[in-house]
Amino acid sequence: MKLKEITNHFGGMWRNPNLKDYFFLVNPYFPNNALLQELKNNFSNLVTQYPSNLKRQNLFASKLFDVHHKNLVVCNGVSEVINILPDIFEGKFGILTPTFNEYINAIDKDRIYSSDVKNTLFRYSIKELYKLSENCKNIILINPDNPSANLVAKSELLIFLDFLKDKNKNLIIDESFIDFSDQDGTNKMLSQEIISKYKNLLIIKSIGKSYGVPGIRLGVVSSSNKELLLKITKRLCIWNINSIAETFLEIMPKYITIFDDACKKMIREREIFYKELANISFLTPLPSYSNYILCKISKKFTSESLAEKLFNEGYIIKHLSEKIDKDRGEYIRLSIRDRIDNKGLIRALQKFH
Numbered sequence: 001m002k003l004k005e006i007t008n009h010f011g012g013m014w015r016n017p018n019l020k021d022y023f024f025l026v027n028p029y030f031p032n033n034a035l036l037q038e039l040k041n042n043f044s045n046l047v048t049q050y051p052s053n054l055k056r057q058n059l060f061a062s063k064l065f066d067v068h069h070k071n072l073v074v075c076n077g078v079s080e081v082i083n084i085l086p087d088i089f090e091g092k093f094g095i096l097t098p099t100f101n102e103y104i105n106a107i108d109k110d111r112i113y114s115s116d117v118k119n120t121l122f123r124y125s126i127k128e129l130y131k132l133s134e135n136c137k138n139i140i141l142i143n144p145d146n147p148s149a150n151l152v153a154k155s156e157l158l159i160f161l162d163f164l165k166d167k168n169k170n171l172i173i174d175e176s177f178i179d180f181s182d183q184d185g186t187n188k189m190l191s192q193e194i195i196s197k198y199k200n201l202l203i204i205k206s207i208g209k210s211y212g213v214p215g216i217r218l219g220v221v222s223s224s225n226k227e228l229l230l231k232i233t234k235r236l237c238i239w240n241i242n243s244i245a246e247t248f249l250e251i252m253p254k255y256i257t258i259f260d261d262a263c264k265k266m267i268r269e270r271e272i273f274y275k276e277l278a279n280i281s282f283l284t285p286l287p288s289y290s291n292y293i294l295c296k297i298s299k300k301f302t303s304e305s306l307a308e309k310l311f312n313e314g315y316i317i318k319h320l321s322e323k324i325d326k327d328r329g330e331y332i333r334l335s336i337r338d339r340i341d342n343k344g345l346i347r348a349l350q351k352f353h
Contacts, residue, residue: 003311011214013316020341022310022317025146025177025292027212028269028338029262035255039244046243054233054240060249061220064256067192071222073232074249076241078176078206078219081232082106088231089170091137096124098323100146100174120328121286122148122294126156133169142174143189144181147320147333149288154187161198169200176206176219177290179263180270190222199225209291211252211259216245266291270336276346277334281353294320297330301352306332313348 006016013021039046051057054074062069075081083106085093094113095103104112113135117124122145129152133139144151157173164171173189181187190203203222208214218241223229252259274293277285282298297306303319310317318333336342 003308003316006316007318016316018314019311020315020337020344022315022335022337022345024214025209025290025335026214027179027210027262027266027291028336028341029265030212030259032255032258032262035248035251035258038251039247042247043244046247049243051239051241051243051246053238054236057241057246057249060246064249064252065190065220065222067190067195067222070226071192071195071224071229073221073229073236074241075219075221075232075236076245077208077217078174078204078221080236081204081219081221084232084235085172086111087235088228089138089172092135093138093140093172094132094136095140096128096132096145098122098147098320100142101323103140103142103174117148117150123150123287124152126152126160129160130163133164133167137168138170138172139164140172140174142176143187144177144288144290146177146290147292147294147318147323147331148286149177149290149292149294151181151187151289154189157189158194161201165198165200170202171198171200172202172204174204174206176204176209178205179210180266180291181289183264183267185260195222195224197224199223202228207248210263211248212262213248216248217241218245218248266336269339269342272339273336273342276342277349280346280349283349292333292335295332295334297332301330303330303332306330306352309352310345310348313351315345315348 057074058069058072061072061074079102082102086107092111092113093107097114097116115132129139161171175190178188190205205220207218270288274285277283282300284296286294297303303321307317307319320331320333324331
């Protein structure tokens with residue numbers, strides 16, 4: 001099977017056990033064996049019985065994120081909510097690019113205002129968001145962003161939210177990768193205090209990415225705008241997630257300390273992996289606050305040719321030829337796996353010096 005054919009499936013990597021997956025973004029250190037075993041022990045019941053309704057699922061999510069259940073809605077992966085954003089918000093949407101294209105694809109071209117990040121390292125700050133807000137009513141921010149892994153600090157976002165509130169404008173934040181941003185979680189916006197204060201804030205969070213369970217298709221959205229959450233709820237099914245995903249939400253709180261340690265371990269591995277990538281002569285890794293690293297490639301390779309070479313070595317990576325204009329250079333995105341796998345990828349890259 002060819003590289004393009006595999007990546008065009010957008011998943012199903014268990015069918016390619018001989019490939020090391022540096023394409024999809026998960027947590028290499030979670031879930032742990034105890035959590036997986038608990039799910040396995042209940043597997044027969046979970047696949048033969050119906051899940052609970054959305055109201056009860058929201059209660060489970062409330063305990064996990066310490067946010068009132070009336071301010072949360074559980075969804076079948078965040079893509080489900082992304083696709084209905086144009087139906088529940090009025091006015092134009094603004095977004096900085098390059099970014100996660102699912103948001104751009106979900107919104108009609110006449111309702112979206114996109115602005116390219118000009119910085120050579122794809123870094124941007126709150127200043128660019130203020131500028132973006134001049135042209136639209138709804139600001140979309142993926143934080144950390146994908147693929148740049150850029151981060152806007154919570155302290156700046158709170159000031160920005162006050163500004164938007166005075167202007168009767170909204171901020172939509174995707175925090176799917178925020179658990180990897182720092183060791184102590186200082187930049188997380190998903191909290192009862194912040195949600196309650198800002199009715200003009202909608203937080204979207206994938207559970208699959210940071211918790212390492214993309215196969216169960218699970219996410220949450222949070223807001224104190226009850227009318228907004230009602231619009232979302234009306235567009236979801238009564239049995240919106242399956243029994244395995246519901247049970248994960250239910251049992252996850254007792255594993256939260258292990259999860260936090262896993263995220264810290266990933267952050268430490270990111271630092272090591274970044275330094276190793278910086279020693280590859282044809283790669284320039286960019287600073288990262290997530291579980292992936294964006295790398296610029298020297299003129300020795302195109303992103304597609306490097307992806308093909310690594311594929312032949314047993315590695316699948318994300319080339320960004322369709323996301324980043326070639327006039328800005330050639331780029332790849334590498335997810336961060338564990339120490340053993342990352343050492344193997346570095347050895348493969350060293351062959352191409």
